[in-house]
Amino acid sequence: AVPRCDDGAHLDGRNNCPGNEGLETGRSLMHCIDGIGIAAGNRASGPANVITVAFVTELGDLPAMQVTGVDATKISSFVINTDGVAGSVQGTTENMECAGRILPQAGPSLLQNGYAVMDNAFHPSLAQALKAEIQSLRGDLYANATHVFVVGKDEPLLLEKDHIHEMELLTVPPSHAHLNQWFHNPILRESLNSAIPSLEAARHMIKVQFNEGHGGCFPMHFDTYGDDGKCLTAILYLNEEWVHGHGGELELFPFPHAPVTIAPLFNRLVLFSYCLTTWLYRSPQATSSPPLLPPPPPLKGEESYHRMLRKLMISPFRRHLAKLRYADAWKQSLVASHKPTPAFHAYLDTFHNDIAAIDAATLKMLKTFAASKDTDKTTFPTTPAAFLRRLHLEFQGTPKKMSTPPVPWWH
Incomplete structure (x- = not known):
């Protein structure tokens, strides 16, 4: 996925460095995102199936003076910890259970196209609560950066992005009850496993992310790295006043098929394989593969x-x-x-x-x-x-x- 900036599409090969044989298996590119976001990670050792959740409030192309007026949140990826303790936030579990019942409907599109778009995915009250908690964390975020290994360099290079800040959800205070409940609840993971049985997601990563405008964005990149187990990204947009021209669209590149541009409309959930800020991780023992459709007969001579x-x-x-x-x-x-x-x-x-x-x-x-x-x-x-x-x-x-x-x- 590549965030869309006002100057065009962006791609980033995070860990897809020259000389790195593990170019990501992802098919998505996201366009520059201006706003606040959250992403947190439950980092288990070794590869495993994981669903990741990231929350981001986006600003689009608003001028710097309006940064404080951000009102868009993007759940970029979600991962649910299988052994986490369920939260007790009033209404949050019920809202997630409702979403869990509709997520399996995304299965056919995910299997055929590699992505699915679902509108009105969660109750508006849950979206509002997540957004409010994200905005209250702005002062605790740190600059986003990526470590990459380059042939001929003894140490990894630190690549810093402009105007993008984040934090691990694991460090979010207990007072942010909705975020913590989201982090621990297994309903979404179980629902996606039901939609795609071969997924076998076992754990998750979540982080909070804030994109402060000024063209801040992610480059075009694949969101999986070798055998780390990342296999699915989910993004929930909460841009209540988004209009065309604000920016922040998600552009997926399901190569060799045509790119797809998705507007970040309020309460729109986008699911896609191997994407930008969220991941599903496979368990080390999960080795089954989905059945493949029979190949079409080749043309004579070809x-x-x-x-x-x-x-x-x-x-x-x-x-x-x-x-x-x-x-x-x-x-x-x-x-x-x-x-x-x-x-x-x-x-x-x-x-x-x-x-x-x-x-x-x-x-x-x-x-x-x-x-x-x-x-x-x-x-x-x-x-x-x-x-x-x-x-x-x-x-x-x-x-x-x-x-x-x-x-x-x-x-």
Whole structure:
């Protein structure tokens, strides 16, 4: 997910550093977010299925003098601790139970598209209570930063973002009862496990986040890192007075399908696989995979191309190819969202090498499949650019070609 800034889309490869083989499996990019947010994490050791919840109040493109007038909250991700103690806040549990009954309805869209959008997801009183508690925490937040490892550097680089502050929900005082109840209640996790049985979410991460305006945003990035178990993001928007032009839209990039822009309307819950600020973590013992739809029959003479396409859809390399496809926007988002520190410039210097390596790997893949006996030499793409153009036509063209294989979002 990439937060939308007033200067365009942003992508960020947090831990997707050059030389890092674990480019995230996420498919979402979020556009710059101006406002307050919360995200807290229950950090268990080792990979595990997790649902993450993050709350963010957004300002859009309001001038700095109006920062104190923020009235939008975004629950960016939620993770429910399986062994947490249920809270006793009046009405909160009932509201979450109500939401838990409708969340399974998101299952078909999540399985087919990799994301789902649900309006009026929670009772307005719960949303208001969460927003009020988030706003009261503004003075306790610290600057958002990311540690990345770069080839040739002994120590990780600290990349600081402009105008974005956060804190772990674990440190939220007990007096913030609604946030604590949200953190401990297992209903949402259990409901999403019901919607997607293969998810098997076992724990969660939650943090509070405040985006103070001035173009503060997150870059385009995938929200999972190797085997850390992150597998789902949930965002609940609470922008009561949001109008077009405020910014803060969520843009998902379910590559190779077309990008999707989602307005941050009040009480709109967005669920998607491997996303920005929230995650579902899989338990180490959870190894089952969802059943895949049978692949469509290949066109005569193009068996090799379709064999490559089917393998690409279930391979981590699809993530690398997405980064190649959106390389320009990715770099733009990195520049727009980070402070121009020496550490950031050292990281940015490696960006082109990273893209070049992905381009070379893509070319090698194309040459390998092109050498097959069943390859139609007249139609098989011979360059990464030609391959990306063909993917665009096949997955995003009008009408879409029926021969394209499905993407196993929850594989």
